[in-house]
Amino acid sequence: EYIADVDMKETVKQYAYYKLGKMKPQTVRDYINAKLPMFIEYCSLNGIHSFADVTLEDYLNFNLWMKNDKKVAQQTGFMSCHIVEEIIRIGQIKGWDVPTFHLPKAETANQLWNTKKSMKTNKTKPIPEDVFDKILYHAVHDEKDVLTKSGIIIQSQTGLRINEVLSIQEGCVKRTFDGYDYMEVTLGKTEKGEPIIHKVFINELVKDTIKELSDFTEPLRKESGLKELFLCKSAKKKNAINVYSLEHWNDQKLMPFIKRWDIRGNKGELYPLTSHQFRATFVRELIKRKVPIAMIMKQYSHVSIEMTAHYLTLQEEEVKEIYSDMILSPESKIAGLRAKEIKGKLDDLFHGKTEDEIDDVITDLAKTMSFNPLPTGVCLYDFRRGNCTDGDGCFFYNCPNYITEVQFYPILKDELDLLEKEMARLKELGHEREWQKQYIKYKYLKPLVESLEVQLNGKESVG
Structure with a gap:
């Protein structure tokens, strides 16, 4: 809706269709809507009505406009520049209505926004063992916020992504016929592309934590009719009850937890914990427990509904990162x-x-x-x-x-x-x-x- 020009809208639709072959629909929508509006605004201000009308000078001036007039953050500028560059590059190959000027062979967005960090994958390092021990100790013995405590304990003991933890629902804990406890979670990132219910073995600590969380949020479930366990009152809408949001987890739960219990890294700084580190740490613990890691590598895309330990869903790249850090x-x-x-x-x-x-x-x-x-x-x-x-x-x-x-x-x-x-x-x-x-x-x-x-x-x- 924010693209008024028909020609420009048509090119963006073609680009969206191209991206649908590589990402899920919701991701494509969010990706384009987050990164393209800045360029559309620039085109409106400068009378550009089609991608084909964009000159190399326009493209470079767009970046200067973002830097000098809009004063955007480095990452915002890089991503806005990158999507325009990608539309032009792909469009030239696919025959879309895009300019014919040659972009430099190197990624221009990286050069214009001046950082190598944009080019490298964000490496998620395991939590150092002494820091991990402190995090778990305070979560189990001291933390009074039930949502924070539950999220940390469940992630640390299962290696689940935080969005998977936040998806758990009432009655998710079950038991096998031979007496082993497991929990059911919704896995979004799978080889088949569709969310599936996955069964993950759990220990007594996780089982007790889920019981405490379930009791704590029971009044909110009764009032809202929701089945999820990670519920909270909305800060924006009076009396509204929502599932706790993934976007706010690191800032509103993890960092306050680190400050509250003064958990510090080896340089004396407050440890900059992110939720995804629990996953990398879980793999490291598997290595120490003699789990054959070759299984993780070979079966990382395992999406069977059979009962299985969660580590089989780890991505090959994640395991490689952990090994490279360990050896190099x-x-x-x-x-x-x-x-x-x-x-x-x-x-x-x-x-x-x-x-x-x-x-x-x-x-x-x-x-x-x-x-x-x-x-x-x-x-x-x-x-x-x-x-x-x-x-x-x-x-x-x-x-x-x-x-x-x-x-x-x-x-x-x-x-x-x-x-x-x-x-x-x-x-x-x-x-x-x-x-x-x-x-x-x-x-x-x-x-x-x-x-x-x-x-x-x-x-x-x-x-």
């Missing part, structure tokens, strides 16, 4: 035949760089590398080069592509202890051949464990 960050403590070489090269790359620049380096490196999860580490072999010639050599820890990290230490230490006991038993029985087989694995595993122990004790040596 300056604080990483790694071991393996190439660990010293990798650490040396990373130190050279990171030298003299700021924290944001280091994040950019890690992001760029992760895009070029292969991370194939193993139960006790990561294989860096790139399978695009063909099948691995070593077969399952990594399970003997003598493959140059095998890297492990301190979070795998408990698993490797247990394996080493069991191996030593088994070798002692075989020695006692005089089974030399079987002992030799175990020794092949032992002679590579022991240095790995020792290297991680050295780093755990605060020394810098890398095996």
